Amino acid sequence: MNRKFAIFDMDGTLVDSMPFWSNLAGEFLQDHGLPQPNEAQQEALKTMTMTESSAYLVNTFALPCTPQQAAEDMNRRMAEHYRNDVPLKPGVREYLMQLKASGVQMCVASATAQPLIEDCLARLGIADLFSFLLSCEVVGAGKNRPGVYNTAARQMGAAPEETAVYEDALLAVDTARAAGYYVVGVQDESGKDQWDAIVAHTQEQILDFRDMIEK
Numbered sequence: 001m002n003r004k005f006a007i008f009d010m011d012g013t014l015v016d017s018m019p020f021w022s023n024l025a026g027e028f029l030q031d032h033g034l035p036q037p038n039e040a041q042q043e044a045l046k047t048m049t050m051t052e053s054s055a056y057l058v059n060t061f062a063l064p065c066t067p068q069q070a071a072e073d074m075n076r077r078m079a080e081h082y083r084n085d086v087p088l089k090p091g092v093r094e095y096l097m098q099l100k101a102s103g104v105q106m107c108v109a110s111a112t113a114q115p116l117i118e119d120c121l122a123r124l125g126i127a128d129l130f131s132f133l134l135s136c137e138v139v140g141a142g143k144n145r146p147g148v149y150n151t152a153a154r155q156m157g158a159a160p161e162e163t164a165v166y167e168d169a170l171l172a173v174d175t176a177r178a179a180g181y182y183v184v185g186v187q188d189e190s191g192k193d194q195w196d197a198i199v200a201h202t203q204e205q206i207l208d209f210r211d212m213i214e215k
Contacts, residue, residue, distance in 0.1 A: 001204060003182050005158035006099060007149055008130075010110035010117060012168035015124070017086045018190035020078065025057060028074050034061055050074065082112070082120040091209030096129045098213060105156050108133045109148045109165075131156060143172040146179035153181075166206075170194040173201050 011017045025045050026036040037045065041060065045053050054071035057063060063070065099106060107130050110117050114135035121127040134152050141147035153163050160180035167173045168188040177183045185202035187195060199205055206212055 001099070001104075001164050001182075001184060003162055003164040004104060005153065005156050005163040006104050006106045006166065007109050007152045007163060007176075007181075008106060008166045009168060009172060009186075010108055010112055010121070012188035012190055013166050013186045014089060014092050014108070014126070015086050015120060016089050016188075017082070017120075018188060020081045020086060022190070024074055024077060025053065027077060028057065028070070029061060032061070032063060079116055082116040083123065086120055088124050088126070089209060091211075091213060093124075093126055094213045095209040096126060100129055105131055105158070107131050107152050107156060109136070109152045110134070111136045111143060114138055143167075143169070143175050146175055149176055149179055149181060164204075168198075170197050170201070173198055177201055 008014055011021075022042075025042070029036065045056065050071050051067070054074065055067040058065060058067050058070050065073075096106065108117060108121065110133075112120075112135060114133070114137060117133045117135055118127065121130075121133060127133065132152075132155060134148060134155075136142050136148045139148045139151050149160075149163075149165055153160060156163070161182070163181050164184050165172075165176040165181040166184045166186055167176060168186045168191050170191065173183055173185060182204075183202045185195075185198040185205045187198075187205070187207045191198065
């Protein structure tokens with residue numbers, strides 16, 4: 001990567017949080033004494049927002065709570081995971097330190113809520129490697145639009161063509177690419193079905209951060 005600035009996604013890129021999201025519905029149902037979602041239900045949940053998935057679980061499993069209460073419960077569970085046990089992906093710290101040592105200015109732009117970004121990355125000991133941490137919620141737009149990337153680049157004093165965006169999801173990759181950024185695709189188990197498309201739509205790819213560390 002030969003850009004002076006870098007914007008990193010968090011979930012699936014820097015931290016291995018996607019398994020926690022994948023297991024969230026099962027964890028929630030288990031505590032209600034119910035079985036894990038079957039394959040079809042799990043597949044349906046993958047494309048739903050928290051509001052949609054909460055309503056789906058309440059209706060499908062006849063839960064004794066409202067969708068809003070279910071959403072609050074699941075958000076609380078994920079907050080606990082971010083603050084306690086979501087791990088860094090292997091090699092991330094060393095890779096970031098390598099970039100910082102070479103003079104690259106870095107930030108995080110994530111769809112996760114701002115307090116959880118801050119708590120998670122501080123616990124993992126990498127928050128101070130970034131100039132700032134930015135949530136899509138603060139910007140008011142998701143990664144289907146380039147607002148979060150443009151806001152981050154502006155705060156760093158960077159132009160898109162000077163800036164690398166690291167993402168593991170095809171939607172985000174395509175948004176950043178269309179906005180003129182140099183895009184680095186990061187492989188994650190959650191996006192393995194999209195990997196071929198991610199490779200085709202990015203200028204650089206990372207299968208494992210440990211392979212990117214200079215010896």
